[in-house]
Amino acid sequence: MIYLEHLLEATGGSLRYPGKQTRFAAFSHDSRQLIPGELFVAVRGERSDGHNYILDATRRGAAGLLIEAAAFNALSSEVQSELEQASLATILVADTRLALQDYARAILQRWHPTVIAVTGSVGKTSTKEAIATVLASNFATFRSWQNYNDLLGLPLSLGKLEERHEYAVLELGCDHPGEIAALCRLVQPHIGVLTNVSPTLLQYFGSLENFAAELGTLFTSLADGSYAVFNQYDDLTRPLIDSTRRITFLPFAPSQAYNVKVSWEGVSCEIPPEAAGASKPLTLNSRLLGAHHVSTMLAAYTVARRCGLQPEEIQAALTQVTPLPGRLNPLPGVYGSQILDDTHNAQPASALAGLSALKALPAGLRIAILGDMHGLGSYEENAHRQLGQAAVRYVDYLITRGERAAISAEAARQAGLAPRHVIVTSSHEDAARAARSILETHQASANVSNVVWLKGSEEMRMERVAELLLAQPADAPEQLVRQTPGWKQIVVTRPERPTWLEIDLSAIASNTRKVKDVVGPKVRVLASLKADAYGHGALKVARTVLQNGASMLGVATVSEASPLREAGISAPILVFGYVPSWQMREALRLDLAVTLYASSSAQALSRAALALHKTARVHVKVDSGMGRLGIRSEQLDEIVGFVREIKELPGLELEGLYTHFAVADMLDLTLTRRQLSRFQQVLSALEEQGLRPPIVHACNSAATLSLPEAHFDMVRPGIAIYGLDPSPEVRLPEGFRAALSFKTQVSQVKWVPAGEGISYGYTYITERPTLVAILPVGYADGFRRAPTNWGSVLIHGQEAPILGRVCMDQCIVDVTHIPQTRMGDEVVLIGRQGEARLSAEQVAERLGTSNCEVVAEILARVPRVD
């Protein structure tokens, strides 16, 4: 409960409008989640400014507003008068973040609960909850919400602190140096609890030692006479204990606990009399899963003893401690399985704890689904490798999602997990589908379930995979993490720069399945991935298409195949283009199928194969009327002779014969049919001689859709996989979806007077005072300058025309008609924004080219996120 007078006194704010209410149930900084009666605090964040949502909060029933004076003064008079009429208490301060901190400090002093601060690398939320649950059995106890554990979150949650609270159990987060000390200055803990120290979020600390020192400031920040609770057996914690301080150190000792039992009912252990502070040994149990929660129980036990609870009281209260969502939380899964949802976050220590919990629990099959672990700095690669190696001892199947987790998969294979039991995916759907198919084929027995454990960093949003595996998906909102409207919208993976591509892998997956449906089970699908998968990012696309019906990949050059092989993609890959003789060895080393149309290349490939003791797979290319690579189809004898030569050369295996259509994307198929019949003549000639190779193929996307008689043994779609129309005449059928969006953010907004030149060459002179927005995207990103440019982009769902020349890394657009435009606003260059849409096809029309060229030309320096 927040009292207006306390808030005004603590913050020194001024009451701009008095409201009807002088008491508020809580603070809210997200208007989407505001509950009527709460006080809305407008906070400037990295991604948005709460001041843009003041009216939204008002309309949703906020009873008060805490806003910055400067922002209030900048509001239009209509908005100001709407606020006045809404008659809610409107408090103006200089800085809302600082005001919240002032309030937090003041309210803790006013109600003076005993403050218990919990921090550490892993388990701080569980420990905070366990301590609070135990203390709540005897005392009025406040606990900070979920993981609202920083200088913004803690004060926000303290809006619910009340006079009656005797204890306040607060979690302190730590993601940059100095944060723990600042939090301690704010909350002045009487008891500090350090759960442990292990590598987490190291990128801002440089080393594990620096990070340990940061956590150690919890102890140095404690005032004389306070208590420090720590894990006696944590090697990185011990050096932090300074026994010259006038504080009492209270170690807890997990390794003194014995008879540790882990079951689906929870964890239990016994502790000796001296550890229990009792006359006899004591059994502790809680509903938490996993042996590492012995530490959680002991930390809570130690704190509760210090607060005066009796051993039996603590023992009874601990049984009420249950898992939180996303923290080794058991949930019913599909096909009678048990989901062990650990998706709240991940780093090496908690991942290992999760694995050992998985192993300790009774289970049929054990399946781990692992997403990338972020924030590990230079430990990243090793940490993933070690986790993969460790996983072999704990799981029957390992499914990974993301390119860091793929390192774990590779390590698990090397450490002996059967390759068929290691599945590498890029999308949520594919990870879930892989698990479902295992669960479906290995239905559990009546008395023991198959178990799926899910883990990954927050950014990976692994709860989406969990949702796809729940027996009752409708329960997801209560049972999983990050289910609020705000979270549902956020794309957490941050691109490396404010101009980026978003690749919708589920669109790629579903487009691939649609192609597969079109051609039927007997015809293979080779997905064309040249030019970094038409700009979409070849590796993720490769993993996704291979999980969804494609069985072969096509690239333009040998060099395009090498990153795929390095990342462990073992599917067959065909190089469409010219491979010079000197590159044949590399092609063989990478186990690529090579396109041949000349005897000299065939001989070079044969020599390389002999030298490396390998067999090279070969596809012969026929030019049936494209005028590009291949032997002309009218030269039948030459083709037959060439195929015979390949058959005879040592080290070569004739795998395929193909041609490519030039105009399959025209409505009139006459010329394509002529190409097809020429190709068929070649094929008949070869069949007569018994020389037909096993894989004959001809169709690109357009022909795959419009010319079923040309499917042969395999089709080679590209553009359709990406959800782009083959041509303005031949569009994709219903249900195909574009996978790529191209976005940036406004870097500046300003007025330019009339008569001023804009950009290089002054090709545009303003005709009136013009509100311009500068965008951090230019022709060196593939955002073309000449002969014509993009024309316009989308901001706030409206078209903003480009003014003057596009520069190398920047451009300028007109937003005079979109006055709400602010620095940081999202700009769509290709994709959707609200109801508005700017498709690659529209852009292609403006640039006078094809959609393919538009997307393939977006340069590598533009990061791809999914």
Ligand SMILES: *Cc1c(COP(=O)(O)O)cnc(C)c1O
């Ligand atoms: C690019 C390419 C394809 C795919 O063409 P789309 O029109 O994108 O479907 C197929 N085969 C070859 C040889 C190609 O070069």
